[in-house]
């Protein structure tokens with residue numbers, strides 16, 4: 001499941017090719033993608049003819065600003081991936097196929113295509129088809145509960161340590177579930193929560209109410225360091241030639257590594273926290 005770094009990497013890739021382009025049309029073989037407006041025709045008229053003014057991210061959502069003052073929101077969910085390319089609909093096999101053979105391998109499951117005014121396409125590759133897209137006046141989109149109820153952006157310059165510490169005042173429960181709660185802090189999921197907790201040397205079941213300023217400070221800096229590093233490395237989920245691990249997948253500290261060794265040589269364990277696997281080092285990560 002993509003988290004903040006994975007979405008941020010995609011937003012940075014799309015920003016240059018999309019800026020200033022006009023959306024001339026949208027086509028899909030899976031109209032259930034359209035959550036707002038729900039009808040394909042209404043969605044098409046919401047995006048058609050509008051120019052792209054900015055490409056941003058909020059939590060795990062991609063926000064494409066359209067002129068005048070409209071927003072196209074894309075939530076890629078589990079397997080969705082927005083990408084630039086050229087595909088053509090092949091009626092014989094009822095699917096989009098890459099127009100050239102050097103298309104990225106992740107472009108094999110295209111189910112939604114935005115046609116741009118320069119002949120390029122913005123495609124959504126999505127094996128599981130759980131993604132959702134919405135379009136509307138900027139104010140309406142930003143007012144949707146899924147955006148309005150989000151916690152702060154972990155990497156925002158405005159999200160200072162003082163603001164972070166304030167979040168924890170009256171907060172109770174276990175630390176890992178707090179980090180993964182999007183209404184508490186946006187964009188952190190299972191993978192990066194484990195990586196952040198290892199970096200901060202805090203046990204996933206640490207009680208939030210037992211944490212003091214020094215531990216919160218370590219946690220804050222670990223969160224920002226891990227997320228920034230992941231973005232810099234291209235995040236996770238990319239495979240090189242022969243399926244080789246790339247990007248942050250090559251430097252995972254603990255996530256998905258039960259029975260292997262942590263960076264300082266201890267055996268990594270796995271427990272269940274809030275119904276999800278939590279990977280941690282039982283020697284170094286302190287349970288407060």
Ligand SMILES: [Zn+2]
Nearest residue numbers: 262266281284
């Ligand atoms: Zn260790």
